[in-house]
Amino acid sequence: MIPRAHNSAVPSALARILASPRFATSLTHVALGVAFSISLLKSVMGWAGLAAVLVGLVALAAFSLSARRASIEWHGLLPISILVFLGWSTLTLVWSGYTVATLTGVGYQLTFAFLAVYIALARDTIQIVRATGDVLRVLLGVSLALEVVSGLLLDLPIAFLGIQGNLARLGPIQGIFGSRNVLGLVALLAFITFAVELRSRSLRRGPAIGSLVLAGLCILLAGSPVIMLVALFVGVAALALYWLRRTPAEGRWMLQLGLLGATVIALIGAWIARGRLIELLNAGSEFEVRYTLWREMWRLIALHPLEGWGWAGYWPNNVTPYGWLDFVTGRDQSSGLNAFLDVYFQAGLVGFLAFVALVGLAFVRSWLLASNKRTFVHVWPALTLVALLVASAAESTILVEFGWLLLVVCAMKASQGMSWRSALARHPRRFED
Incomplete structure (x- = not known):
C-alpha cells in the first residue's frame, strides 16, 4: 500500500511517485552506487560535478521522505550516539583553524548521513x-x-x-x-x-x-595485506556467529562471555606480537610511513587534546597541520590511516569518545541481533561492521562516503531492533513501574 502524502506541496501524482516503493528502490540503488563510486565520479566529473549529484540525491531523498512521512515511525528516529557525534563534529567549527574545510567536511558527512537515514527508513x-x-x-x-x-x-x-x-x-x-x-x-x-x-x-x-x-x-x-587480515577476522566472526546461532538460547550468554574473553586475549596477544605480524604481512616499509604519521599525530594531539584541531573528514592538505604531516611522511595523505586516531586528532577526546560509543553500540546491538534472531539477514550488519571496524585500524574509510554511510545504516537498523526509546514508546507503563 502506498502511503498518502498529507498537505503535500507537490502535486498528488508526483507525491505518489515519490512515496512509491519502486522510487525508494531506485533511489537506494543510486545512492549506494554513488557512495561506492566516489573515486570514479571525481575522476570523471570533478568535485563540482560530484557535489551537484549529491545535492540532487539529498533533494530527492528529502522529497521522498516528506511524501512517505505518514508511514514512517519517527519516534527514536536516530540513535543518540549518531546525533552526539555529528553534533560535536559540527561544533568544532567554533575553534577550527580551517573553517571553510571544516564546513565542507561537516556538510559532506551530513550528506551521507542523511542518505543513510533515508535508506534505513525506506528499506x-x-x-x-x-x-x-x-x-x-x-x-x-x-x-x-x-x-x-x-x-x-x-x-x-x-x-x-x-x-x-x-x-x-x-x-x-x-x-x-x-x-x-x-x-x-x-x-x-x-x-x-x-x-x-x-x-x-x-x-x-x-x-x-x-x-x-x-x-x-x-x-x-x-x-592487500591489510584486507587479508581483515578477511581473517571476518571469517572468525562468521564462525562465531554460526556457533552462537546453533547454540540453545539458554546457553548463549555464557558462550558470548567466553567469546568476549577470547577476543580480548587475542587482541592483547596481537598487540604484543605486532612486530612479528607486520613482518608476516610483508608490510614493513608501509608500516614505517604509517608509524611516522601516527607518531606525529600523537605529538600534535597534545596541543588540542580535548577539542581536537577541527573536523575535516578528508584532510585539506593546503592548511596547517595537514601540510606539515604530508611533509613529515613525504606523501600527500588524505586521512590518518587509522579511523580512531583520525577522530581523536580532528575532534579531540570528546569526539573520540562519542565515536567509540557510536561504533560500540552499533556493533553490540548488531551482534546480539545476529546471534538471537532466526532470520539470517541479521548477520549482514554484524559482519559488515566487523569488516569496517577491523579495517579502521589501517584506514579511515569508515569516516567518509560508503564506510560512513554503511556505519549509519547498520547503526540505525540495530537501533530499530534494540532501541530503549522504541521500547519505551511501545511499553511506557512497564518502564514507569
Whole structure:
C-alpha cells in the first residue's frame, strides 16, 4: 500500500511517485552506487560535478521522505550516539583553524548521513542487502573489466582512473576505487553481502555463487595485506556467529562471555606480537610511513587534546597541520590511516569518545541481533561492521562516503531492533513501574 502524502506541496501524482516503493528502490540503488563510486565520479566529473549529484540525491531523498512521512515511525528516529557525534563534529567549527574545510567536511558527512537515514527508513534490511549486492556486482564487474582492458588488451595504464595495468602480473589491482586497499575492502563487503544473499535465498544459487567468485577474485587480485587480515577476522566472526546461532538460547550468554574473553586475549596477544605480524604481512616499509604519521599525530594531539584541531573528514592538505604531516611522511595523505586516531586528532577526546560509543553500540546491538534472531539477514550488519571496524585500524574509510554511510545504516537498523526509546514508546507503563 502506498502511503498518502498529507498537505503535500507537490502535486498528488508526483507525491505518489515519490512515496512509491519502486522510487525508494531506485533511489537506494543510486545512492549506494554513488557512495561506492566516489573515486570514479571525481575522476570523471570533478568535485563540482560530484557535489551537484549529491545535492540532487539529498533533494530527492528529502522529497521522498516528506511524501512517505505518514508511514514512517519517527519516534527514536536516530540513535543518540549518531546525533552526539555529528553534533560535536559540527561544533568544532567554533575553534577550527580551517573553517571553510571544516564546513565542507561537516556538510559532506551530513550528506551521507542523511542518505543513510533515508535508506534505513525506506528499506528493510533484506532490501538493503539486495540493493548493495546489485550495486557491488556491477562495480566489481566494471573494475575487473577495466583491469582486463588495461592489463591484457592494451597493456597500458588508464591514468585518469589510476589503473596501472597490473592484471597480467596478477595484481595488485585497484579497479575504479582509487587504491588496492579500498578495492579489497569493497570486495570483502561484497563477499559478505553475496554470502547473505545466497544463504537467505534472496538470489538464485547460480548468480549468487558467481558473485562470490567475482568478489573472491577481486580480493585476491587486490593483493592487500591489510584486507587479508581483515578477511581473517571476518571469517572468525562468521564462525562465531554460526556457533552462537546453533547454540540453545539458554546457553548463549555464557558462550558470548567466553567469546568476549577470547577476543580480548587475542587482541592483547596481537598487540604484543605486532612486530612479528607486520613482518608476516610483508608490510614493513608501509608500516614505517604509517608509524611516522601516527607518531606525529600523537605529538600534535597534545596541543588540542580535548577539542581536537577541527573536523575535516578528508584532510585539506593546503592548511596547517595537514601540510606539515604530508611533509613529515613525504606523501600527500588524505586521512590518518587509522579511523580512531583520525577522530581523536580532528575532534579531540570528546569526539573520540562519542565515536567509540557510536561504533560500540552499533556493533553490540548488531551482534546480539545476529546471534538471537532466526532470520539470517541479521548477520549482514554484524559482519559488515566487523569488516569496517577491523579495517579502521589501517584506514579511515569508515569516516567518509560508503564506510560512513554503511556505519549509519547498520547503526540505525540495530537501533530499530534494540532501541530503549522504541521500547519505551511501545511499553511506557512497564518502564514507569
